[in-house]
């Protein structure tokens with residue numbers, strides 16, 4: 001089949017029940033071009049690309065390659081036409097080698113020693129694009145960045161002219177992101193086309209030639225990236241002005257609230273997830289834990305909040321030893337928790353909004369009169385949270401599962417903060433939220449810091465960490481690589497530490 005010189009999607013519409021995921025979208029990309037597909041969560045980016053890759057049927061619209069209308073009804077069709085896709089979640093077999101994984105996807109691999117054939121291609125791609133990867137290595141031995149390279153190679157080996165990458169940097173360190181960008185630039189220079197999905201403005205501006213912005217399923221704008229800046233792109237994406245720099249005024253560190261010493265915490269699979277971590281969090285401080293997910297952050301938070309038992313070490317809150325106390329005791333002593341899996345641990349989906357607004361707190365005196373729950377004051381309290389935290393909800397008698405992720409998160413945050421905790425533990429508080437809700441939640445955290453709250457924040461979003469935190473700990477393989485005052489930290493240093501190397505400047509930390 002001929003190489004893809006121009007690919008056009010015209011008038012693409014797709015609905016799921018009543019959700020208009022794509023509405024009359026037009027997209028055009030040429031050989032040698034990197035096109036950014038920008039939009040907030042839920043804007044319809046993945047849907048549009050799943051249509052192009054034949055994963056879901058389109059309701060309306062036409063796809064043309066080099067002017068010819070084509071039918072793409074399965075990934076097989078897409079691959080035959082020269083389209084490849086790397087998904088947000090990788091689809092690799094963990095105990096197979098790189099070469100075996102790649103050979104598995106090939107319909108035309110030679111019957112005899114297919115892996116040798118793959119190894120030769122790998123060597124070629126290494127030379128041409130800087131896509132270096134060892135064919136003998138097993139998938140479980142690879143970092144997320146390396147696994148992503150395997151996925152890219154898989155698509156290229158199948159003959160992709162056009163490569164779709166769905167939020168490819170969400171699993172990468174800053175250095176790995178730079179490496180990926182170098183590979184994509186070389187691919188484009190050799191005449192490949194790339195569609196790069198992201199909701200991160202800097203990335204779009206740094207890697208893409210052109211950008212198409214989706215908002216609520218429709219095209220909200222398009223531009224040559226050299227003609228636009230972050231502010232303009234954000235306006236297209238969100239539909240209003242966004243303030244980027246939020247103020248974090250300098251505050252003196254208050255008294256110590258949390259003191260964690262030499263904590264060792266087992267993981268889910270017999271392994272040790274946290275290998276001796278030591279840190280303190282003070283009033284008027286946001287203490288951030290950065291790192292690629294899966295390096296023990298979740299287990300550490302669970303041990304601090306009473307959801308998981310530590311095997312060594314101590315957790316002391318305001319002078320009281322709460323090591324291995326139950327979640328309820330921990331909550332009563334003053335630790336609030338905005339959990340990572342908010343649907344699973346933060347709410348009861350089938351209960352009403354007003355009931356969820358007092359979850360965990362209904363034992364408080366205000367709400368219970370001896371044996372009865374005081375529904376009047378519960379409802380008043382719920383309404384107050386909803387108003388103060390800008391939760392958009394038809395009535396407080398709506399089941400909470402009908403709310404959007406952003407509104408659920410605002411409600412949880414409102415509930416957890418309104419209990420006047422000594423320490424707020426927030427795990428990925430803005431993950432998956434739109435720009436407006438993100439901005440709002442970050443401001444709330446900073447406001448509480450000014451009012452004296454101690455906050456322990458876990459995030460994979462380095463911008464968020466730098467924007468909010470007073471000190472940054474970087475977690476890698478169960479340990480802190482170091483603890484840096486944000487004022488003295490650089491993205492590069494933190495990025496290096498996230499990958500397990502020690503930059504010269506690092507100080508302190510817990511072994």
Ligand SMILES: Nc1ncnc2c1ncn2[C@@H]1O[C@H](COP(=O)(O)OP(=O)(O)O)[C@@H](O)[C@H]1O
Pocket residue numbers: 016019020021039040041042043044045046047048
């Ligand atoms: N399989 C599906 N069933 C129902 N709704 C879906 C499905 N896939 C996506 N949607 C909805 O379509 C909209 C667009 O989603 P998506 O394309 O995943 O957005 P993005 O990738 O930009 O975050 C969202 O409102 C989402 O909830």
Ligand SMILES: [Mg+2]
Pocket residue numbers: 045046047
């Ligand atoms: Mg998506």
